[in-house]
Amino acid sequence: MRAVRFRFPGGPETLRVEELDDPVPGAGDVLIDVAAAGLNRADALQRRGRYNLPPGASDIFGMEVSGRIAGLGPDVTGFRIGDEVVALLASGGYASLVAVPAGQVLPVPSGIGLLEAAGIPEVAATLVSNVVMTGSFREGETVLIHGATGGIGTFGIQLVKALGGRVAVTASTSEKLAAARALGADVVINYTSENFAEVLDGIGGADIVLDTVAGPYLDRNLRALAPFGRIVTIGMQGGAEGTLDFAKLMKKKASVHGTLLRDRPPWQKAEIMNRTRDLVWPLIETGAITITTDTVFALSDVASAHAYFDSGNHVGKMILDCSR
Template identity: 40%
Template sequence: MTKAIRINGDALSWEDCEPISEVPEGHVAIDIAWTAVNRADLMQRAGVYPPPPGASDILGLEASGVVSRVGKGVTDFKPGDAVCALLTGGGYASEVVVPAVQVLPVPKGYSLEQAAAIPEVFATAWLNLYHEAQLKPGEKVLVHAAASGLGTAVIQLATALGNPVFATAGNEDKLEICKRLGASGFWNRSNGSFVEAVTQWGGVDMILDPVGGSYIAEDQKVLNVDGRLVLIGLLGGRMAEVDLGLMLVKRQRLIGSTLRSRTVVDKGEVMAALYQHVWPLLSARQIEPVIDRSWPIQEAEAAMAYVAENKNIGKVLLKVT
């Protein structure tokens, strides 16, 4: 029996749903073992981040599990393979169908539990640091919400690839973890503006900003000449003041970026790049997903509340089977 988390008013429930009948060409069906809570799930549940057209309306942007069936033309996977996948939706369920290009084998030496914490954050980190911002070795990065699931992946990946990281987060415990993961500059956002601290650190060449709002004007002040400001979220609001003078004179670039709404081809390219550049680092344990804690999928409500309260350091997982 296929099951999924359904949103019934304010409540979440683990309910029977329509099983997958046919696996389309180029797709893979996965029996899900683990999925993860992303900030985007909270926004989707609140009705402010609807799934893109054609995507499942079930929450969940990533999963790990075992391949149950493959569609015509799929040669990279077979039933029984342990995999993890980047999803456009549908992770809070017992099974999912996903384009094969969005699926990767579980990295060598990893459990299905650990593998569920990898796809969304490492795909987002790779896409924005090395595709959108085209970071070169030695260029410096400012990461806001650096102890988040995403932030903990970004710090490790950037550090491993030779890009020093300045981390901002909401308390000292979080900053301590950022330090252990490789960050070399720190700011506790509960102490006010980060501008002076980042300036003293020497400024940055790229900013990964999930906050927006009033952060944009401050970001601009610490962004070096030819710097790239990649906006990936609106935790601090959608309206911002931009200093066009600074933007012009310092040749700053403001880039908006979302992973979920990209085409299957684009997502496939990101996953192929992960397999080539990030999987070897994971297998060598040079980098690892940071997992805070997990709940059974039936208790998704508690897991989402924990994330909503900004308590997590790294990823929060949901155990499905």
Template identity: 45%
Template sequence: MRVIEIKGGSGPADALVVAERPLPVPGPGQVRIRVAAAGVNRPDLLQRNGGYPPPPGASDILGLEVAGEIDAVGDGAGHWSVGDRVCALLGGGGYAEYVVVDAGQVLPIPEGLDLVQAAALPETVFTVFANVFEAGALKAGETLLIHGATSGIGVTAIQMARAAGARVIATSRGADKAAAARDLGADVSLDATSGDLKQAILEAGGADVVLDMVGADYATLNQSVLKPGGRWVVIATLTGPLAEIDLMRLMLKRIVLTGSTLRSRAAAEKARLAAEVRSRVWPWIEAGQVSPRIEATFPLKDAAAAHHLLEGGRHVGKIVLTI
């Protein structure tokens, strides 16, 4: 099968090359998917640059989510059958014509979506559900503040929060992106490059939950705008991992600071999340309340161009490889 391998180099054009690998064989409890489309995510950029190695036992091939058709089933793989159209969360291996994955991490394609749209779901939906709704405990009537609101995760978080009955304050860089976040359903959408961001968030009422993909540069801001009892959930550190925390402010406001990664979680935990997502989020998707926004698609051989677009930060929503 054709795959994309990392061969070194300073940029995507140098590092990503088409190669041949043996066809993977599903083991007990696994299925093999003939991949039609694979989502491109920021952790792929980190892995390409040597900063995010795959967890033990995962493929070294990039790619954390795919959609396609099951073409082989291992023993004990549950109710899945050859020919089922599915999407799946992966520990790696998505930039390939075939991938093997634990059956518990596989979900049916939501009604009304094609395979390209479905490939844009697993990484973002699982991430938002685990961090906003489980760790952040967002409830109907509360306010979610999203930094990086036009990223793939941000676009999904806006829609999922609104579907759950929450209010959304979105921040993004530039007037065009602020307008895009507003169009996606944000109640308040702020251009982070214009005006006093802290004051604007406070004037909008502050936040019960912050979904933070920025990291160090927004640490003081987040502590200032969270309401008493607020939850600050960190899932990326684009401006650095080391931040100054005012512990007295955390104590006085009873702020909960937490964070997580998804890729390193055990298969059983990912299967639990898959079941929750299918039960709670898939109905929102099938009702049209949550839908993936696709910025661009590229054929597998042009994975380097997809990485270049993602690194440039001009996109709104997801970038997908087609196979």
């Protein structure tokens, strides 16, 4: 099979498509003939040598795919050869074939093509596990999402609105804020010229802050919270260390959570995927959530895809067509 690996950490030019042995599905696995793979920030961090893979994970890039079932391992039920599916992976998605535990595989939502479907599982599962499950989102609450126009932002705005919430977002340009507003964001904040903590504090605070920055944002995230609010940190773009004022935390009766999705055990991922299917798939199929795809690159052009991702100019998901 064709698959993307790298020989040493660095820029997009380090990525190479190689010929490797086909994977064999083990007990409880399905083999997927990959149509497309989604590109995520963790892929860029892995390329730079700044992301430790979960134990036992392949060094092939890619955390989410769409495709067709090509084989079934022992003890797998509920799938047939040829079924169109999406899957959440620990790694291995930038390839023409991948084996994955069956609990991490879902049918493609009806009305969605295979290429755009590749951008669904990682963002949908991330939002459900962190906003709904860990963050205990309730109808009517306000969610602050840092990064308005990436995959998490464009999907998260629509999900929170569809669930009856209010959304505030941060971004660096007026164009990105306009795109977020068009997707349904209620409050848009240019973090280069505005203090998001002051803006949120002025409107009653956020019940949940979905944080991808960490370090330097910790104090401002806490200030932005409403009483009994929850900070859920899923990324460390700003650094791994910050200062926490426990007096402020206690006065607000607030909580801080740090989570990762990629290194969870398969049984937890299966729970999250089941919850995602039940909650999100109907919203996609009725059009309450639309899939925002920026660009589709050929797998053979993976270096250009990563270079464009690094530029930060994309709005929504970037996809690799693994048939090319």
